Amino acid sequence: MEKRQFELVSEFDPAGDQPQAIEALVNGINSGQRNQVLMGVTGSGKTFTMANVIERIQKPTLVISHNKTLAAQLYSEFKSFFPRNAVNYFVSYYDYYQPEAYIPQRDIYIEKDASINEEIDRLRLASTSSLVSRDDVIIVASVSSIYGLGSPEDYKEMMVSAAKGQIIQRDELLRKLIDIQYERNDVGFERTKFRVRGDCVEIWPSYEEFAYRIELWGDEIDQLSIIDPTTGESIQTLENIFIYPAKHFVMPEQRIESAVRAIRDELREQLALFKDEGKLLEAQRLNARTRYDVEMLQEVGYCPGVENYSRHLAGRKEGEPPDTLYDFFPDDFLLFVDESHVSVPQVRAMWAGDRSRKSTLVDHGFRLPSALDNRPLTFEEWEGKSRSAVFVSATP
Incomplete structure (x- = not known):
């Protein structure tokens, strides 16, 4: 720091x-x-x-x-x-x-x-x-x-760093950017996107007004620079860069798998409760909606209203306070x-x-x-x- x-x-x-x-x-x-x-x-x-x-x-x-x-x-x-x-x-x-x-x-x-x-x-x-x-x-x-x-x-752990002289394959770098929710778009360059031009990768961080250019020579980073995202003009060369996730909600893939298991367990409990109370419409509604959300999470790692599963996705216990801006500050x-x-x-x-x-x-x-x-x-x-x-x- x-x-x-x-x-x-x-x-x-x-x-x-x-x-x-x-x-x-x-x-x-x-x-x-x-x-x-x-x-x-x-x-x-x-x-x-x-x-x-x-x-x-x-x-x-x-x-x-x-x-x-x-x-x-x-x-x-x-x-x-x-x-x-x-x-x-x-x-x-x-x-x-x-x-x-x-x-x-x-x-x-x-x-x-x-x-x-x-x-x-x-x-x-x-x-x-x-x-x-x-x-x-x-x-x-x-x-x-x-x-x-x-x-x-998770936000700090999933940061992508790059340094001049670092050995990294281009495809590995692209996978890391996708993991932290950046999207490839070689035509429309905008915030939270990256584009690839041969051995040159340009990333526009979600939190900056400028973009980064990473130039590779084979599997070695040859040059790092800050560029104007509109003109592509180089503004400043750098020795290293740190790219933070495109969104605040990011997590490792294995966390989603454990969250899906926890969501299914909770669904079974709630369906049993609704059936005991004679709430068949509510049970049917909850079952259809939750199963759809779980399938979306497994396939694309996201679903509409994903924040409602934040307790399971973050691995928190029932009633525990959520992570907020305050948790990004030191004690x-x-x-x-x-x-x-x-x-x-x-x-x-x-x-x-x-x-x-x-x-x-x-x-x-x-x-x-x-x-x-x-x-x-x-x-x-x-x-x-x-x-x-x-x-x-x-x-x-």
């Missing part, structure tokens, strides 16, 4: 109450105080105060905001304060989202429907790639950061909760709303009970994620 220092760039110095607030927060964090509060009216420079604390503490930092607009504003401010460090933006990537639901009173099933914003998806993936590759990272996120992501261990990170009088109640309410909707789906045979573990963190789980939290509010 690359070691760098946080370096605050500003033409202003702390003034008014800011120096005392900065000193008090830094002392509290260094003495192991778990929760602190930073209060100040709008326009009092709370973001600048937070930036000074980050520079003093020198720890990876997560800043939580209660909506995308405020998160974008904070992201812009922190980018200007820390131009030499990794400042990232992590919010929900949906432009439109209709969750899966069932209304029993009217017998209406609503299928999940969503439209994904490609640029926000790139920024989310850039957040996790920064966290696993360097330690001078600030991530500005919305409350959606408490929802399940992928396993950070000792700094958390700021902006507008905490709004953000904290949001965190508290999310688990209950998600549970209510999914319980209806489970009761009527649309999902297995394990779908309940595809969920956001509970408030208590969220509280336990950070050792040093600062709640920022303009409201006492």
Whole structure:
């Protein structure tokens, strides 16, 4: 992991109450105080105060905001304060989202429907790639950061590295890229795709605005470079590169096999329960749907609504919290909760709303009970994620 220092760039110095607030927060964090509060009216420079604390503490930092607009504003401010460090933006990537639901009173099933914003998806993936590759990272996120992501261990383990002079067959390199969910497209070159031109392989990482070119001489990597994905022009030559997965949800092939066995076992138990209760329609519905999903998982490693099987795919026990953005951070990170009088109640309410909707789906045979573990963190789980939290509010 690359070691760098946080370096605050500003033409202003702390003034008014800011120096005392900065000193008090830094002392509290260094003495192991778990929760602190930073209060100040709008326009009092709370973001600048937070930036000074980050520079003093020198720890990876997560800043939580209660909506995308405020998160974008904070992201812009922190980018200007820390131009030499990794400042990232992590919010929900949906432009439109209709969750899966069932209304029993009217017998209406609503299928999940969503439209994904490609640029926000790139920024989310850039957040996790920064966290696993360097330690001078600030991530500005919305409350959606408490929802399940992928396993950070799988994400790091499946990274593909390449170094100048490395011996590797071209076909082996291509297989590795496919394993981490990159797709070959020799005509339309875009994010999450790679193309092959003789002994030259070009990859556009899911989290970058540039692409990589790997030039082979036989089975040896002859040259590595950063290129403009539009023109193909070489921008910079490199000694080594690291390519992280195209998506957050990646896993080794053998994990899918064990997950399929666990899904089938759970299906048998739930079908027996439905039949004992005389719920034959629900049993038939669940059996048909789950068998289709299992076949898709075995054939292509994916199925619609695959996140509902995340407990089995990740090998978690019933009730265990999902992996989230918080698990990509080291244990000792700094958390700021902006507008905490709004953000904290949001965190508290999310688990209950998600549970209510999914319980209806489970009761009527649309999902297995394990779908309940595809969920956001509970408030208590969220509280336990950070050792040093600062709640920022303009409201006492």
